[in-house]
Amino acid sequence: MPDSNTVDIAVVGAGIIGVACALQLARQGQRVVVIDPQAPGMGASYGNAGHLATEQVFPIADVSILKRLPAMLLDPMGPLRLDWKYLPRALPWFMRLLLNLRPANYRRTVAGIRALNEHSLGAWQRLLQSIERPHLLRDDGSLLVFERPESREAVDALQQRMQQQNVPVQFWSSTAVQKAAPQLSDAVQGGLFFPGTGHFLDPYHVVCELVAAANAEGVQFLKQRVLEGRLTPDGVSLITDQGPLTTRQVLIACGAHSAKLTAALTGKTVPLDTERGYHLMLPHEPQRLPFAVTSFERKFIMTPMDGGLRLAGTVEFAGLARPANMQRAWQLHRLSQGLFRQDLSTQGATPWMGFRPSLPDSLPIIDRVCDGKVLLAFGHQHLGLTQAAVTAQMIGQLVTEQTPISELPDQIAYKLDRF
Template identity: 40%
Template sequence: MDSKMNPISDKERVTIIGAGVIGLANAIALQQAGFKVTLVDKEGVAAGASSGNAGHFATEQVFPLADPAMLIKLPGMLLDPLGPFRIQPRYFHRALPWFMRFLHNMLPSKRWTNSQGIKALNQQSIAAWQALVKTCQCESLLTLNGSLLVFETTPYDVIQKTYDSYADAGVTVKLISGHDARLLEPDLSENVSYALYFTDVGHTEDPTALCEALANTFIERGGELLLETVNSVTSNDTAHIQVETAAGSQIITDKVLLCTGAWSKPLAKQLGFSVPLETERGYHLMMPQKSRLSRPVASFERKFIITPMAQGTRLAGTVEFGGLVAPLVAARADCLLPHAKALLPEVLASAKIEDGQRWMGFRPSMPDSLPVVGRSPKHANVFFSFGHQHLGLTWAAISAQLLTQQVTDVETDIAMHPYRIERFG
């Protein structure tokens, strides 16, 4: 147990809603603090984005998504049905309020503040994950070999400016030639002219196996996992919370933690909070071909990422706003393969779409690119941890540490003000 945690009676019960990587990391941290923990999930361990992500612990991503540089590119991006960023036309009116807040967060003062909040989490993320995989005896599922951001046709002055922006933000990065990039990753195309080498980031070769290792540790230590859909969360008095499921179960718990990702808005609403959470529909194409890549490789021009996985090569990176109901758009996964062939021409020369497996999952995104982590100001026994957007895997372990510090009423390692749920008014 962390020496900073106050000891808690093992009779005190915490119910966590959501068994993705965020919920799992919190379950283990709270167990270590002495709580009796129950996980409730409608589908099971890592059934959504926690299994389909790019497997990239992306601590180099310190810039909020609300970037003024997007404004000139946005119309073209939105009109391209296969572009890296798209809003389904029928969904535009529903997404408009979120985008108005998103535009507001492009203001320089907002952007700087939000970046500081991102960096504060990133700086401690890898160390937190190292501790967590050690606890779960799955150290092999965390590889600390850095990542590459490669350039093909971008002018050198833009590359230099991109490098400077990361370096000025405190990110450990090297600007290397295409030749040196191929020394690191021999399968890369000769068209790669330069690369940014982020040396302090990591990846996992199997996000699903990582989540399963966390779940196994949680259950071995006495944790309970219920496969039920939560319909309501109510606080009738100051001592207990009632969680009701679609199956008719009524769970009376001392504390409750919402880790429900893209499905968090209605439950937060029941507890008195209107959060501007929107759903990003992320895609990947899983190819069975294995490369010699030893780290994730992202493309500056093509706006996607390649990650070596135990089962092959994962291509990910397109974003679509379309809600939680619309079906997968196959073309948005399929369009990744031509880009990957351009970067790994020999590995994927004969690869066909039908070889791969398409996937689409839901990312919970806030307009300021910051998650909601912390205690409810309206209920002393209600806590939140959702809205981690593209960095759910990256932030899972550190946000669990911070949340557990709040639950046990000790000083948190970083200031939690940027992540409070009431910041939206």
């Protein structure tokens, strides 16, 4: 265990958020340790869709979720699934979600997501440039396609809503889609192209490169589990499965697992739940698409990566304890059938499931509490990868107690005390 005299900040969580924050803090002269029971990047950061989703400024749920609730409970393969056994535990979270769909709350959520997303691409470009790995991100846009002529009205309405939020978006005809992605089926009627987005060639490799840069700055990575924590007159005392660690400050950035330690240190119970996400990796399909493509009707995304084509998406509410239903991952391949001129190969395919940390207002918590002893960076739902670099900048700002600078979002929207 590191000596308490050699640690300024302990970061709990070695996913993309925690690692990016650790690197930022180390570069600011802080002595940092990162604590996680898994190797860095082996949680949700390992298997996300790889899409830099700056266009996704709207929360996943809207008022139509009430109409979809019966299907969520009854269809185990549906794009939005609620395990009926988990319903009693999920119900309070869903009630909060519904309250946040009221117009004023919904507008606050959209403004908060948009503020982070507007700065995310630039923050990532600067971060990757600083570690001399800019090639890990392709900032060549993404595409939302539709197949049914009757979907055109809804797609047009979505384009208008996005334009109202200053999201760069272009309508592409079927001809434009075929020219850019010729392997897609002729059934595709057109789509929305988002030039301000991009995709990562390997999200896990991005974490590894950030870890290497953090190591070079003196960051230590401890493969340990934090069991409990308490505030002390001089900082924070953490108890791990390998002994105690005392630090001046702690940053809680362990995603869907953040609620327990937050409650122990702050006394605040946060309504954190997990949207379980699945992917299916197709190693023999690396060249099918030039950029990430999402299906409007089928509601999943396909991202080309160094290791193949990753099919990802779906939302499942079933908590942290229930085993994965990998049929949901294989369902992604069934959803892809008919989208291409020739069906995708599943040879060597591997399924995966991970936990997205979600709060009922779809905004993360990025905050400094308990007289500065506790920092918080979790709850980014589907946008953890997208918002990691800008979150790290904001945490660095909070540690130095700077007045928020104009290039970064206003911190007020992401405060812990909103709950």
